[in-house]
Amino acid sequence: MKISDAYVIVTSPGRNFVTLKIVTESGTYGIGDATLNGREMAVVAYLEEHVIPALIGRDASRIEDIWHYLYRGAYWRRGPVTMAAVSAVDLALWDIKAKAAGMPLYQLLGGKSRERVMTYAHCTGRDIEGCLAEVEKHVKLGYRAVRVQAGVPGIPTIYGVAKREGERYEPADAELPAEHVWSTEKYLNHVPKLFAAVRERFGDELHVLHDVHHRLTPIEAARLGKAVEPYHLFWLEDCVPAENQESFRLIRQHTTTPLAVGEVFNSIHDYRELIENQWIDYIRTPLTHGGGITHLRRIADLAGLYHVRTGFHGPTDLSPVCLGAAVHFDTWVPNFGIQEHMPHTPETDAVFLHDYRFEDGHFLVGEAPGHGVDIDETLAKQYPYKRASLPVNRLEDGTLWHW
Numbered sequence: 001m002k003i004s005d006a007y008v009i010v011t012s013p014g015r016n017f018v019t020l021k022i023v024t025e026s027g028t029y030g031i032g033d034a035t036l037n038g039r040e041m042a043v044v045a046y047l048e049e050h051v052i053p054a055l056i057g058r059d060a061s062r063i064e065d066i067w068h069y070l071y072r073g074a075y076w077r078r079g080p081v082t083m084a085a086v087s088a089v090d091l092a093l094w095d096i097k098a099k100a101a102g103m104p105l106y107q108l109l110g111g112k113s114r115e116r117v118m119t120y121a122h123c124t125g126r127d128i129e130g131c132l133a134e135v136e137k138h139v140k141l142g143y144r145a146v147r148v149q150a151g152v153p154g155i156p157t158i159y160g161v162a163k164r165e166g167e168r169y170e171p172a173d174a175e176l177p178a179e180h181v182w183s184t185e186k187y188l189n190h191v192p193k194l195f196a197a198v199r200e201r202f203g204d205e206l207h208v209l210h211d212v213h214h215r216l217t218p219i220e221a222a223r224l225g226k227a228v229e230p231y232h233l234f235w236l237e238d239c240v241p242a243e244n245q246e247s248f249r250l251i252r253q254h255t256t257t258p259l260a261v262g263e264v265f266n267s268i269h270d271y272r273e274l275i276e277n278q279w280i281d282y283i284r285t286p287l288t289h290g291g292g293i294t295h296l297r298r299i300a301d302l303a304g305l306y307h308v309r310t311g312f313h314g315p316t317d318l319s320p321v322c323l324g325a326a327v328h329f330d331t332w333v334p335n336f337g338i339q340e341h342m343p344h345t346p347e348t349d350a351v352f353l354h355d356y357r358f359e360d361g362h363f364l365v366g367e368a369p370g371h372g373v374d375i376d377e378t379l380a381k382q383y384p385y386k387r388a389s390l391p392v393n394r395l396e397d398g399t400l401w402h403w
């Protein structure tokens with residue numbers, strides 16, 4: 001199964017996606033997602049200049065060896081750009097292996113651990129009432145779990161909330177980073193009211209999640225975790241930036257609110273202390289950024305030893321290739337928790353043909369050999385790349401803060 005060709009496809013059907021296609025001599029091919037929101041072309045350059053030339057002629061069936069060749073062999077290991085490239089190769093190679101075996105990917109991983117994959121939807125409003133209306137809509141669509149984010153009085157533009165009522169939320173919303181203003185006190189005073197309102201309107205059964213998006217210090221996160229305990233959240237996500245894993249010790253000492261982290265992580269080493277000390281409950285790293293199936297499987301196994309479950313990142317800035325592979329992984333992984341689901345636009349879904357299905361708040365895995373996602377390259381060409389950047393945050397006095 002020699003690799004005879006590999007190339008990158010950049011397309012922007014509503015937003016940018018980077019896809020790697022690996023072709024073998026027999027004609028069997030696989031595709032991987034290499035999208036890194038706002039840094040797409042850095043991954044393209046890494047793939048085209050350093051990875052693809054070294055792939056041609058290698059045996060596509062040697063996934064483990066190729067993974068280590070690209071990771072250990074590169075000397076400059078880890079980091080989001082490198083790992084997005086490694087992940088894309090890994091996803092494409094697993095796609096090829098499963099196609100060659102004539103099996104859907106989940107079978108190759110070890111078969112089904114569950115019949116369906118619970119997902120959570122994003123429910124956001126300019127204010128609490130707007131958010132509650134979104135929750136209502138998503139509960140009617142069958143979701144059992146919702147992520148709630150609402151505008152905060154006095155903060156004009158906030159993570160997760162569309163600029164205008166009824167618009168789709170897209171974080172990479174300008175060619176160069178937009179500047180947002182952040183106030184921790186306004187947020188901390190307001191956000192518990194949102195969960196109180198959700199519980200009052202929708203009762204106890206609904207799973208409720210929230211993303212802090214790295215904005216707090218550990219003691220502030222502890223205050224928030226404690227304040228929202230009566231509303232028993234499914235999780236509080238990314239409550240602090242996590243370069244310093246020790247931060248979570250302090251948060252954990254103060255609150256029983258479950259904690260999720262890791263959408264910006266890209267290796268098992270980012271998690272080791274967090275998992276081994278049982279400071280977190282869910283790992284968030286998506287297959288596209290965490291070294292693909294080969295590496296995420298190791299992280300999930302380590303997590304499983306410590307009762308930590310998966311809750312993979314699934315925003316629109318990961319392509320359907322990532323989501324499709326994730327649905328296979330989620331169907332197999334023993335310590336599954338939940339899968340994020342932010343629906344792609346119809347344009348994106350038309351470019352990336354897929355056989356996973358959404359039904360009654362869950363994803364159902366497809367039975368096609370491979371990960372079940374393909375790309376229509378002719379259609380993809382109709383959507384050229386457009387530079388788009390994530391915003392930056394500043395405190396009210398102008399200090400640069402975490403976005």
Ligand SMILES: O=C(O)C(=O)C[C@H](O)[C@H](O)CO
Pocket residue numbers: 037171211213263313314315317340390
């Ligand atoms: O979906 C989430 O939980 C996010 O935090 C989305 C991120 O802001 C987005 O993927 C950044 O590219």
Ligand SMILES: [Mg+2]
Pocket residue numbers: 211213237238263
């Ligand atoms: Mg997040």
